[in-house]
Amino acid sequence: MRDDVDAVILVGGLGTRLRPLTLSAPKPMLPTAGVPFLTHLISRIRSAGIRHVVLGTSFRAEVFEDHFGDGAALDVDLEYVVETEPLGTGGGIRNVADRLRGDTQLVFNGDNLIGVDYAQLLETHRSADADVTLCLHRVADARAYGCVPTDADGRVLAFLEKQPEPVTDQINAGLYVFRRSVIDSIPTGRPVSVERETFPDLLAAGSCVMGHLTAGYWRDFGTPADFVAGSADLVRGIAPSPAVAEPGERLLLPGADVASDAVVDEGTTIGHDASVGPRTLVRGSVVFDGARLGADVVVRNSVIGAGAVIGDGTVLDDVVIGDRARIGAGIELRGGARVWPDATLADGSVRFSADL
Incomplete structure (x- = not known):
């Protein structure tokens, strides 16, 4: 001591x-x-x-x-x-x-x-x-x-x-x-x-x-970007922490539901009671509690806020989605885009945004 x-x-x-x-x-x-x-x-x-x-x-x-x-x-x-x-x-x-x-x-x-x-x-x-x-x-x-x-x-x-x-x-x-x-x-x-x-x-x-x-x-x-990368480093054991019991390619918290054909890796965390739909890819990201990712979604190096809903076929690359935001189907957001809490983006309405 x-x-x-x-x-x-x-x-x-x-x-x-x-x-x-x-x-x-x-x-x-x-x-x-x-x-x-x-x-x-x-x-x-x-x-x-x-x-x-x-x-x-x-x-x-x-x-x-x-x-x-x-x-x-x-x-x-x-x-x-x-x-x-x-x-x-x-x-x-x-x-x-x-x-x-x-x-x-x-x-x-x-x-x-x-x-x-x-x-x-x-x-x-x-x-x-x-x-x-x-x-x-x-x-x-x-x-x-x-x-x-x-x-x-x-x-x-x-x-x-x-x-x-x-x-x-x-x-x-x-x-x-x-x-x-x-x-x-x-x-x-x-x-x-x-x-x-x-x-x-x-x-x-x-x-x-x-x-x-x-x-x-x-x-x-x-x-x-540093928050996402740091969380992934902790999950994978690259960054040292006694609070991570078993480092690996992904961390699924209690209640997380990931479809059998979904890919979740590169240090991703899926939060309590969050869900990841069929054929969805989530890499190097943080998905907060209760978020819902639909089918055929692609998420890379991003944060999905608590209770957010992501529509089918949406692509999110290096973005932040605020709590309870609703992102429609077929939307693409890239390059540092930030969607604020409780915002709603209609199906296919946005290809890129810096701040919504």
Whole structure:
């Protein structure tokens, strides 16, 4: 057990890039490989021997406590702190300070899935006697991210904003280890960004800020495409999670009804009481509870909302269908189209749409 370490998970974001999915639930509570995404993160924290978890909530804060309660079902001691106004990443961390018990805190962005070994990350922090340690990840194209160069010993040299020609392929993975005194030093009563304020100020003061480079799995679940791909990776065991009992090509939840000649694969999840009709193909997708897919439907890399109805012969490729939407027969939607909850598209009326 790691009674000396607290886990802090920041889950206060609005999830605007995931709309319309986040109209019905906060992003960390979206069904992902059969359970709320946050379940995978908490399960990994518990498997590392850490039991005290603090959730920093804001948007629809009650949803988290209603589902997880005191955390006993996941064998953790779970506490909640509500952020009543936007405080930024640093402010959100400071906001939970009075619930912390140890001198070391693992701090997670609640929409990232990271396959790093937490014990190794904590050892990097301890052995360097660091004030803060950042988990870093290498990406093929770092232009869309802030970069974090380090020296030969792993000490962080700078925090650089997005650049057309990045000086390193190392990016901030959204997981940190904090010394408790650093958290206590973050200003209160106003928004604070750790990337733009806390970390640069620590470097300027000569504090020890370390980087821990991980070659493991990493994904930001901020967009529908990443949400779908991440869920499929969890189902297939590509992304690590103790909450997935038996990885495979598909996950059928209790009550799911799939026709014998339907094809469901590439990490697809079919939700509770959802149905998939004859000769239908569903690949790399998430079908929420109670959805109905007709005959000869093709669904690839898409999300079908709870209670949605998909007509015969419809093709859905890289789209999001909102809860309870009704999509008529013979419709084709591709390329990032989003259909909002309760919308109705008549048979054959649409070939492509970006937002309906």
